[in-house]
Amino acid sequence: MGDGVDIDLYANLDEEFTQPEAEFTSHGDDLYDDVITAPSSSDPAEIHNKGDSSTSSTTLPTTSGFTGKKYMLYVGNLTWWTTDEDLSDAIVSIGVSDLLEVKFYENRANGQSKGFALVSVGSEASSRLIFEKLARKEFYGQAPQITPYSKQALSNFEAQARKGARPPFTPTGPPPGLPPHHVPPPRAGPPPRMPPNMMGMPPNRGPPQGPPRGPPPFGQRGPPPRPEWERPPGVGAVPGMPPGLPPPVSAAPHMGVPPPAPHVNPAFFPPPHSSAPPPGAIPPPIPNAADPYGRPPPTVYPDPYGRPPPSDRDRERDRERSREREREREPPAPALTEQEFEEIFQRNKTVSSSAINRAVSDASAGEFASAIETLVTAISLIKQSKIASDDRCKILISSLQDTLHGIEEKSYGSKSQPRRSRSRDRDRDRDRKERGRSHRSRSREREYRERSRDRERDRYHEDRHRERDRERDRERDREREYRRH
Amino acid sequence: MDRNPRANAGWPKGKQVFTSKMSSGVPLTIERTINLYPLTNYTFGTKEPLYEKDSSVPARFQRMRDDFEKIGMRRSVEGVLIVHEHSLPHVLLLQLGTTFFKLPGGELNPGEDEVEGLKRLLTETLGRQDGGPMEWVVEDTIGNWWRPNFEPPQYPYTPAHITKPKEHKRLFLVQLPEKALFAVPRNYKLVAAPLFELYDNSAGYGPIISSLPQTLSRFNFLYN
Numbered sequence: 001m002g003d004g005v006d007i008d009l010y011a012n013l014d015e016e017f018t019q020p021e022a023e024f025t026s027h028g029d030d031l032y033d034d035v036i037t038a039p040s041s042s043d044p045a046e047i048h049n050k051g052d053s054s055t056s057s058t059t060l061p062t063t064s065g066f067t068g069k070k071y072m073l074y075v076g077n078l079t080w081w082t083t084d085e086d087l088s089d090a091i092v093s094i095g096v097s098d099l100l101e102v103k104f105y106e107n108r109a110n111g112q113s114k115g116f117a118l119v120s121v122g123s124e125a126s127s128r129l130i131f132e133k134l135a136r137k138e139f140y141g142q143a144p145q146i147t148p149y150s151k152q153a154l155s156n157f158e159a160q161a162r163k164g165a166r167p168p169f170t171p172t173g174p175p176p177g178l179p180p181h182h183v184p185p186p187r188a189g190p191p192p193r194m195p196p197n198m199m200g201m202p203p204n205r206g207p208p209q210g211p212p213r214g215p216p217p218f219g220q221r222g223p224p225p226r227p228e229w230e231r232p233p234g235v236g237a238v239p240g241m242p243p244g245l246p247p248p249v250s251a252a253p254h255m256g257v258p259p260p261a262p263h264v265n266p267a268f269f270p271p272p273h274s275s276a277p278p279p280g281a282i283p284p285p286i287p288n289a290a291d292p293y294g295r296p297p298p299t300v301y302p303d304p305y306g307r308p309p310p311s312d313r314d315r316e317r318d319r320e321r322s323r324e325r326e327r328e329r330e331p332p333a334p335a336l337t338e339q340e341f342e343e344i345f346q347r348n349k350t351v352s353s354s355a356i357n358r359a360v361s362d363a364s365a366g367e368f369a370s371a372i373e374t375l376v377t378a379i380s381l382i383k384q385s386k387i388a389s390d391d392r393c394k395i396l397i398s399s400l401q402d403t404l405h406g407i408e409e410k411s412y413g414s415k416s417q418p419r420r421s422r423s424r425d426r427d428r429d430r431d432r433k434e435r436g437r438s439h440r441s442r443s444r445e446r447e448y449r450e451r452s453r454d455r456e457r458d459r460y461h462e463d464r465h466r467e468r469d470r471e472r473d474r475e476r477d478r479e480r481e482y483r484r485h
Numbered sequence: 486m487d488r489n490p491r492a493n494a495g496w497p498k499g500k501q502v503f504t505s506k507m508s509s510g511v512p513l514t515i516e517r518t519i520n521l522y523p524l525t526n527y528t529f530g531t532k533e534p535l536y537e538k539d540s541s542v543p544a545r546f547q548r549m550r551d552d553f554e555k556i557g558m559r560r561s562v563e564g565v566l567i568v569h570e571h572s573l574p575h576v577l578l579l580q581l582g583t584t585f586f587k588l589p590g591g592e593l594n595p596g597e598d599e600v601e602g603l604k605r606l607l608t609e610t611l612g613r614q615d616g617g618p619m620e621w622v623v624e625d626t627i628g629n630w631w632r633p634n635f636e637p638p639q640y641p642y643t644p645a646h647i648t649k650p651k652e653h654k655r656l657f658l659v660q661l662p663e664k665a666l667f668a669v670p671r672n673y674k675l676v677a678a679p680l681f682e683l684y685d686n687s688a689g690y691g692p693i694i695s696s697l698p699q700t701l702s703r704f705n706f707l708y709n
Binding site: 078080081082083084085104106108110111112113 | 633634638640642644645646647648649
């Protein structure tokens with residue numbers, strides 16, 4: 001199971017601006033409960049889906065009250081502008097009369113569709129019908145790819161969404177290799193609504209811009225040059241750096257100069273021979289620096305009641321943690337010596353065993369959310385370590401995952417427990433947050449993110465999305481650096 | 486043409502200009518002047534607690550689903566009330582617990598006018614207890630946010646694949662009178678958050694509130 005979960009956990013490169021408006025996430029576990037208590041939790045297959053916070057349901061025909069058996073399948077290879085309605089209309093048009101739900105997968109960070117959706121229908125016949133007939137439909141020039149509802153399929157789609165690296169924006173100019181200001185002729189579908197020279201996003205329903213998107217199954221997503229924030233799967237490489245390198249911090253100093261981020265004026269870049277990291281690079285660890293990110297000290301502002309802004313305290317804590325992180329961060333090392341390897345492994349082992357212990361005890365106290373968080377955090381810590389690909393680490397990870405699955409299963413059973421009042425929820429959240437924090441102190445995540453209370457609460461999701469998060473955070477750090485220069 | 490209208494419009498702190506509208510004929514969408522008053526001009530009392538309609542986040546989303554089926558997309562409005570301290574705008578936020586902040590506002594009733602609804606909600610939330618009239622001046626939209634699903638994320642646009650967003654939230658600038666008395670429900674605290682506190686701090690305040698410094702930057706504030 002290990003590998004499947006692996007993909008599942010990290011498939012979602014998103015979540016940055018995810019924090020939902022505070023009031024909706026003021027109870028982190030509630031958000032996560034939302035996901036867990038998603039419809040049809042009785043369906044064993046649902047397990048694959050439950051933790052995917054980036055799954056967003058676009059319920060068209062409402063499913064509320066539907067108690068019968070659901071038949072689910074994935075429809076993928078859709079452009080990001082294929083709407084819930086496009087899909088449901090098409091499904092209805094091929095004769096399906098019991099469509100229950102169309103649930104698009106989205107990048108949580110920005111809401112963009114990942115180009116695939118979970119479709120639920122009320123009968124096997126409808127499900128077969130979709131397999132037979134929907135594939136022959138086209139959505140904006142692309143044939144949908146229909147797969148059974150399986151973890152494998154989800155992983156594939158997630159991987160496609162990730163690899164395909166749809167650019168965050170469509171180049172207003174032509175794709176590389178085409179003359180400027182010339183929109184490639186549409187391959188199929190309606191003509192573009194946009195005048196060729198118009199700047200901005202492509203028309204909602206126009207044909208794909210950019211290079212003609214071929215029939216190859218994964219072709220719909222953008223031109224080949226990979227935007228710097230797209231990360232190769234499974235490698236926490238610094239944006240802009242070639243994939244497959246060691247993690248950011250250790251990599252930066254001896255990597256030569258990574259190309260500037262798009263938003264950084266290249267003029268500010270030092271010549272490549274400079275030994276100092278460029279403004280765009282992740283700052284090297286500054287042990288014990290007052291504030292590695294150059295933020296001003298917390299400002300106590302007068303509020304009408306003379307109380308310090310609460311976030312200051314949090315932030316101070318975060319700062320501390322981030323210092324701690326900086327300290328604990330492994331020094332850059334071109335290659336791991338045996339000893340370093342062993343050290344890291346031991347640390348991972350400790351992380352793993354203490355996480356399991358804590359999770360088990362939390363779970364037996366009914367604190368499933370907390371237990372799950374702990375495990376997810378531990379998994380990602382280990383996965384982020386330099387030796388994550390080592391077999392022994394994989395074993396650690398898989399035992400964490402086993403525990404995680406066990407607890408997740410168990411947590412289903414406990415959903416009937418009465419909801420607590422808002423305030424109590426909040427208190428508990430805080431409490432959990434504290435614990436979570438200490439546990440996460442080694443995380444390489446950035447202060448920016450760390451100080452997030454929403455994120456803190458949303459950790460269960462967040463860990464699944466942390467890769468993208470980190471990318472974005474790095475960008476921000478770069479920005480900060482840039483501002484400082 | 487005056488290249489820097491602010492130079493004589495009270496931009497350097499200290500000068501006071503009391504006109505609320507530019508008389509020069511510059512369209513208000515180009516130069517929008519807003520008077521701000523010091524926090525100390527306002528008095529804050531307390532009143533009985535005002536509880537949320539929903540006891541939990543899941544309950545909230547369940548009600549949103551139910552309402553969606555009955556009356557369609559939820560329409561919410563929120564007010565951005567601004568004061569100043571040391572000539573820096575501060576946004577009034579309702580604080581619940583220690584880390585949760587929100588703008589005053591709420592859900593509109595079906596068919597209710599946005600501005601009227603906002604005034605109603607502001608009065609419910611912050612109106613004085615003696616029922617004295619509140620002078621809420623609402624003339625500017627600050628932003629719009631959409632919730633694509635019955636889930637927490639909200640974006641300042643509707644993602645392209647979404648045909649039926651579940652909530653539309655509109656933020657308005659609320660101009661405060663020079664002096665006023667507010668009554669704050671006991672379960673909340675009213676805090677004045679300086680823009681620098683909010684800026685780039687979506688971690689602490691969520692995406693909506695933390696983007697206020699950017700959206701408010703179009704206004705020419707006069708620090709009275």
